Amino acid sequence: MLTGGGDCPGLNAVLRAVVRSAEDSYGANVVGFRHGWRGVVESDSVELTTVATKGLLNAGGTVLGTSRYHPSDHDGAVDAILDTIARDRIGALLVVGGDGTLAAAQPLMARGVPIIGIPKTIDNDVRLTDRSVGFDTALLIATEAIDRVHTTAESHDRVMVVEVMGHRAGWLALCAGIAGGAHFILTPEDPFDIGEVAAALRHRHRRVSSSIVVVAEGAQATPGTLDFVPAESPMGQITAGAIGERVRSELTARTGFDTRLVVLGHVQRGGSPTPTDRLLATRFGVAAVEAVLEGKSGLMTALVDDQVCLVPLDEATAGIRPAPEDLRRLARMLTG
Amino acid sequence: MLTGGGDCPGLNAVLRAVVRSAEDSYGANVVGFRHGWRGVVESDSVELTTVATKGLLNAGGTVLGTSRYHPSDHDGAVDAILDTIARDRIGALLVVGGDGTLAAAQPLMARGVPIIGIPKTIDNDVRLTDRSVGFDTALLIATEAIDRVHTTAESHDRVMVVEVMGHRAGWLALCAGIAGGAHFILTPEDPFDIGEVAAALRHRHRRVSSSIVVVAEGAQATPGTLDFVPAESPMGQITAGAIGERVRSELTARTGFDTRLVVLGHVQRGGSPTPTDRLLATRFGVAAVEAVLEGKSGLMTALVDDQVCLVPLDEATAGIRPAPEDLRRLARMLTG
Amino acid sequence: MLTGGGDCPGLNAVLRAVVRSAEDSYGANVVGFRHGWRGVVESDSVELTTVATKGLLNAGGTVLGTSRYHPSDHDGAVDAILDTIARDRIGALLVVGGDGTLAAAQPLMARGVPIIGIPKTIDNDVRLTDRSVGFDTALLIATEAIDRVHTTAESHDRVMVVEVMGHRAGWLALCAGIAGGAHFILTPEDPFDIGEVAAALRHRHRRVSSSIVVVAEGAQATPGTLDFVPAESPMGQITAGAIGERVRSELTARTGFDTRLVVLGHVQRGGSPTPTDRLLATRFGVAAVEAVLEGKSGLMTALVDDQVCLVPLDEATAGIRPAPEDLRRLARMLTG
């Protein structure tokens, strides 16, 4: 197995569940590749045992390490992976990752490697599953931060802009924003007009004197309304704080209110997973092992209708899952 | 509206969502009856406004107060309720409660009172909905307690018995037990044989020296194996610590291990709700208001397939919802 | 080194600091005895290295294990300890414990063993030091629990009795009670008259309808006013919940109010230490190593005037430290 992409809470809980169920229930051995796909290419692995995974249920991050390495970016990577799999007698690959890491499995399945995926991402934007591992914990962290920022906003009569993660989907901004009682929520799904936001803010401040604006790091402005193009890194990551600072400075200029920025950043990825994430990670880990042992491949564990099931990996990685209309409508009703 | 039954985190968030959406989105007025059904009988109410519900999103408990008062236990109560509703010109009743509180709505609907229910219970055992308000927070509190107890168990080579809530269903014991890495989980759904538990414990302690046993307060022994009948109060509540102490003393006697009991008790009901509970409470509150305004009645808000919908109130209260087989199987795989 | 007595948060942080400073700063080796004094008697030890203590700063409990074993209760124990020390070439013993564990050092010092003590106890009742390791974390846990119980008390119009630890001193009850906004605080230092408490409670409930009563597990009734003698175990421990239940039932009988009990129990001892406890543990650990390397003995690390210093171990263990009058006066001013 391997863990790839950005780290998040619950990866170690997946690991533990995979090892426990494989070893204790089915007598199967588990090998962990280090640093995501790079470890498979470089044949860098460790044996994982029940004893070695003790204490991992509530430990953040991943003891296997992770990376944003994609085999398709490197010549010969796929062949190297096939070599490793043959040499180490790997029966099947269990891949824990977001849509990028999971998509990298496609060419290997085409070459006959059995693969089962497990979705993890604090953005919660993997398709065909209601929840991905890590989201619930990020939601708790982001909401607690918004709770804290409220008291500063109110004590100082300020507008506080809180930038949360969410590159292409606004799940975290919407859920944390609603749960944290934000007054404005800006997401990638619904492009915003900064002039309208500023006007609504001025209107609101006729009766109150503080506001919370939650901005997803991938929030989009209506074309032509805000001169802003987020700089993407080659890995597809965007610069933390960029859109937040742009929104903050525009709101200051357009309203005159004392407006401050908080960028939650990497804190959202770390620390002990919530029980909900531990449980999801455990359920996914066990289901993935059973799928492997039943000879299945090309599938991803998913939570659908509160049940764990298996969905086609290629469909799951054929795009991302935006936040649904009902959540966005709820946000519109309760903010502004 | 009214809140009835045992208090739990998220009731105030429901209240706030009901008032905000009724007042801000639809211009409707909300009146809150105090202390559950008793307040309707006694016409004890307060007007609820957006301003009055400020700060309630993350406040535990219910500012309306609650009680276990059931109209069917009191002569004339239903007529008194009808009087209140007529006199105060109540268009519809919005009832937040567990299956007991919700079931009390039946005779009123039969007399023509429009009623919409919202399920709340830390036991998560209301039928037809995947989640009830309060469960996620109780799960977080119980799991954190189990995390803490682990370090004591390991430092002292002890068996720690942790009694959690769950009168007729083991959701909390199962979810917190799995998320907290418990070694044994006893629930109402799967009667336990104390002799088998003791034997498994002795077997386990050949290789380790500490264990965590999670017991639901309503856990059942296999008939004939443990002389224990939990004392129920007239209100249907059972005595906190009773089954936990019985299990603790039996395990001590049968294994000789240093075995201690922790009863989490009322702490599981209190404090600020998790973001997941705040979001669920908010979604349910808004959906209930919209159902009322659309002239619906006899329905309960529910979470099904990660969507909020409306289900028949009479079916929802026709029994309780035990923990499903897949969760119980997962517990069996990872414990013992 | 060894850790003895009841476990508490911060023991592992002491361990880590001792090993790091001994090894990295002074090139000294550290051996850890398992299960308190019993490990020294039985020569049951492990080598402790910087690598082995990685991750222990924020881990609850003690990886060395602990016990309430006292050498003075066992014939030949002191000689066995001297044998171990000679055979393993132990230069000095570093003892982490409460007053019981630390007092056991006396006969060994009389036989020439250099000993430095480090105070830990969630009761905070070790003499000559303002704080002992573990207290700050227990205070956080107990206060959070009281915060939670408030919302239940208010939602149900109840009196909630919360029993916290504190066998012979009321530090935890007083500090958590004041910080948690309790309305009554019963401690070992100031014997209470249950009739007066009930009268004050009835008086208070003329204007409000809920109250929080915090009771230390070692709280004392004024002689003749409450027929209660707490059962002490041979190890000097008292039964959790005993005084709490006695107070609860008396208040119910004397006031007629719905009165419930929460016993925090072992949860107060577990989990990750607060930063304040980690810092104190680290400062004590480093100071103890330096004292040993300077050839000192018969001393205990202490926090006095916000500085770490060394105090005589025999004086520190010559009794316990009750909560001071100013704290008790503050409690009287803010409660009742």
Added chain:
Amino acid sequence: MLTGGGDCPGLNAVLRAVVRSAEDSYGANVVGFRHGWRGVVESDSVELTTVATKGLLNAGGTVLGTSRYHPSDHDGAVDAILDTIARDRIGALLVVGGDGTLAAAQPLMARGVPIIGIPKTIDNDVRLTDRSVGFDTALLIATEAIDRVHTTAESHDRVMVVEVMGHRAGWLALCAGIAGGAHFILTPEDPFDIGEVAAALRHRHRRVSSSIVVVAEGAQATPGTLDFVPAESPMGQITAGAIGERVRSELTARTGFDTRLVVLGHVQRGGSPTPTDRLLATRFGVAAVEAVLEGKSGLMTALVDDQVCLVPLDEATAGIRPAPEDLRRLARMLTG
């Protein structure tokens, strides 16, 4: 009374303690001026009663509001304050603030206004007191964030730079850094040579692959080693993230390691205070009221030797209190 300067956890707890002890114990009335000194100048006040301060013990921020308004920056402000005091028959002013807010009291005392100060600042740099209100909570928040960042650093083999508050003193960076197991800590007290930090980092990464660097927002580089002058606002505040980003980019350039920045920012000021802060706030509030009622003036409440006492306000505001050598030495021993 008034609360001035940056907001922090525990201000409301001070307020509550002042009102409770004044009203309940001494029958005195308390008036709260809004937005710090500005409220006194503008005669903008509210009456504070025990009922009005209910629920404030664990609420973050200050219901009075605060500002960085300094009377000395405004012509006629002192006369306006004297007018307000005469007109509203204010017997004495109780000022809660950091050194800036407290220093503003000087010219008023010279004009005969009795003033008692209460120190609050998350920087913990007010002189003559071991602790100021707000520090303990900020320490908890910052340490939890560092805990979280560890798992990301280790999962990705990264260097994480965490910027915490601390303009002129490094208390928070040192305490959170030590408690959070940071590997490098940069403070205002001990100017750093970025070349030496980079060299130590490269040295460390021969054996490990991740590190945590904690930087106080006011950390100073050794003159000539880093081209950086933090931009101060007219109010004396410095730009969040400035030094952190400078350190991050320099370390990236000099080591080639994947180095990321997390700026904790305003999150450190918000939310519910720790029990330690609630207790300190309560003790200070009661002591300030008693000092006022005893006719004292020109004094500040202080924590010295774990006791609350009164110290001269002019000496307390004659500079700031840097972190002491023993704490800085401890940091040097455990980092690098």
